[in-house]
Amino acid sequence: MKRFFSIDNPVMKVLVKLFDLIALSVIWIGFSAPIITMGAASTALYATVYHHVRLGEGYLWKTYWEAFKENFKRATLSWLPMLAMILFLIFDIITIRYLIKNGHPLGAIFGILIVLLFVAVVWAQFLFAYCARFDGTVKDSLRYSFYLLMAHPLRSIGIMLLVVGLGALVLAIPGLAILYPAGQVWVTSYLIEAVFMNHMSEDDRERTEQELSDHD
DSSP states (O other): OTTTTSTTSHHHHHHHHHHHHHHHHHHHHHHHTTSTTHHHHHHHHHHHIIIIIITOOSOHHHHHHHHHHHHHHHHHHHHHHHHHHHHHHHHHHHHHHHHHHTTOGGGGGHHHHHHHHHHHHHHHHHHHHHHHHOOOOHHHHHHHHHHHHHHOHHHHHHHHHHHHHHHHHHHHSGGGGGGHHHHHHHHHHHHHHHHHHTTSOHHHHHHHHHHHHHHO
């Protein structure tokens, strides 16, 4: 029994990670409730998934709270134009869908708007991750995260498929919703970190690869 409850037991490692992801999801939901704070909440979520869940550093709540405070201004100011763009696209999609039902020719752009919405969602994934992992201005965060999105189309498509696929899984099994926020960040972080490492110096890349290989 002692061996089973040992922290080195593979089963216990999975259970601990599962608990951490559920706890992080609940925390993220609470901090994202005002909507305007979702950028800082999501940045802190990525930072905690990377440093605590993947690297095993620090304590869950302390890591999240410190990342939230440290990145609040930049992440929030970066999130506001992203939020405006996403809301604009959603509004357009709803409007165009109505036009389609009435046979309006503008209905042809419905598919384009859906693609743009997916691009915006993946851009947000890169944005929050960038804010969590690197310093910079609001302009830098928006510009470089968009550059990474466009420079790595295959991984960007992979991130989109994971976000959508995991969302579909939640729709099929609603009980998994409590795991989705942190769970999808944990899964997509493997692709995002692979993108980041392509743009790091050789020393930083080797150090990051070693850290991740020691803990994942």
